[in-house]
Amino acid sequence: MNIEGKRSGEGFCAHKAILVNALSRALAERVVLMDFTIGRKGFLTYIKSLGGSNVIKVVPSSNGNASGLRVADKRLKVVCGTNISYLEDMAWVGDKTPLTLCDVRVSPSNTVKPNLGALELSEALSRVVPFTTTEDSKPVLQCVLFRVKDGKLTLVSADGYRLAVVKLDFDGDEGQVLINRDELRGIISALRRAYRVRVGFEKSGESLDGMSLVLDTELIRYKWRGADGNFPEYEKLIPANFNTSVSFDTNEAIKAVSSLKVLSDSKNYPIDLTIVNGKLTMSSPDEKGQAEIPADTQGEGRIRLDGSYLADALRACGGMVELKLVDSKSPMLFTSPDYELVVMPMFAGEAQQPKGEPVKAEASQPTEPTETTEPEAETTEGEQSEVEEAEKVGAVAEAEAIANAKAEKPKHKAKRKAKEPVAVA
Incomplete structure (x- = not known):
């Protein structure tokens, strides 16, 4: 200080x-x-x-x-x-x-030649730190990557299911370093009260590869030694081609998510997003509620994701956001100025069907980033055993009633927590 x-x-x-x-x-x-x-x-x-x-x-x-x-x-x-x-x-x-x-x-005074806005850096950190992992088995994903290249400071974080990237204009030497998220939590609020900030890199100790991150403000100099490890090649994980896109106001969307959360029976609440005819419809898979948001749309699409992940994405983006989709099984991309957030869908091919269309019998399978999930058309073992037992005693009508009752029960409830991680570990 x-x-x-x-x-x-x-x-x-x-x-x-x-x-x-x-x-x-x-x-x-x-x-x-x-x-x-x-x-x-x-x-x-x-x-x-x-x-x-x-x-x-x-x-x-x-x-x-x-x-x-x-x-x-x-x-x-x-x-x-x-x-x-x-x-x-x-x-x-x-x-x-x-x-x-x-x-x-x-x-008497401390002169700092700024190369970045203090509030700008604080806001950028608040948009990446929440998307680091809490798993001790993945120490690299507990860190935020600071990379300076081609006049841009890029901050990157990932937790296995989400990938956040912020890019800021920057005047400084090139370099990169990994900083643990716990080291950065306090600096987010501290930077909001700083007038000037300068970001740079310094060599750590005798190691040629070791780097430290240095933040100078008018009162305090912060210095963190970089963590060991190599961050994944995150550029390859960001989708480039899309079939559907929708632009909407995050404030209205956050209200819709909150209303659907109240209707949920558990903390893990999936939400179906349906994009069609100039509007975005958010609905719960069990048809307890839905909300429509005016939006600018291109193409049509449906996808399901974890409600808490959707809320986190909307808060991180803020203002107007654009959501881009490939299909119901591939990662989706949220974008706002200087910010990108990749999120994995919760299930493949099981977004809620519009009213009037038949619901296809598909299994609730976790989404794979590079593989297609095939629908399961066979009756489960529990259903088959019950049908066979009923047939043995001659109660064919009862067996049919049991099979129909089982088919009507939503199959996604037992596997709501199934989410496939983004391949960044």
Whole structure:
């Protein structure tokens, strides 16, 4: 952290608001002041509680007076108006406080030549970080790829079912690095309060391949060492040719998804999308509800996807979004300015049929990115055994009733969670 202020012996004087701003934007849990280490959150709370002056003076003190008692130990003296306190080393640091450190440096000013907008970068990160995986067995997919090439900064993430890509205009040296999502969560909100930001890469240690990501703001310098591993060739996973496209307002679509979610019996709720005649229809497979959204359409198509995935995609895109489809079994592509999101469908060939058309008997099979799923026309083993047993006792009519009742039950309920991952692992 670089605090704008003045030196005062071995300590410094600074405006309280500047110190509070810097402490609240730091990501480390321990702060180093001179030779003292104190807990960032505790120190921040204490500074906010001080009144009487807008200026804070922080200096080391080996002999002070606290409530009439002589202080022999070396402590950190904090003065704000009439408030004086003496902080011990490791104050507000507990056994469970993460071992992450940041230094406080004081200088008249910190000049940063920006090469990217702070809000622009914060928004870009918020559109890729949610699409990283939580599986420890896939450490590379727990990271966001930062790549600079041909005047563009590209941020990429994937979780096996979704692939998010953001491209921003950028003025800087080329390079790439993988940064774990947990390292980036705090920076999203911190960047919203920064005035200037500069992004760059630095070599890490003695390794020629090791890289670190560096973000400089007017108050704080953030630096993360890159993770090991190679990110998949994501360009090959983005569909290029489509048969159907639809443009619509995400705000209206989010409301429709929320209404269908309330009607669902479980957290995993599939939604059928039907594109036809200048409108997008969202419906639940069990015909409990549907919503129509005005849209610009090209071609016709139907596809099913997980409702939570659809909601995440709509929130990430925002505003007007274009959805492009190949067929009901292939990945779909959501696009908005400088943003692409690939999502796998939930089932193949089982989107809800329009009223008046016969429903084909198809099995609920997970979608494969490169293989076609064939419909299953045979009766299940449970149905066959029941029919045979009924025939043995001569109850042919009863057997037919059982078979018809089984056929009428929706087959997708038992396999709602089946989703095929995008081949990025």
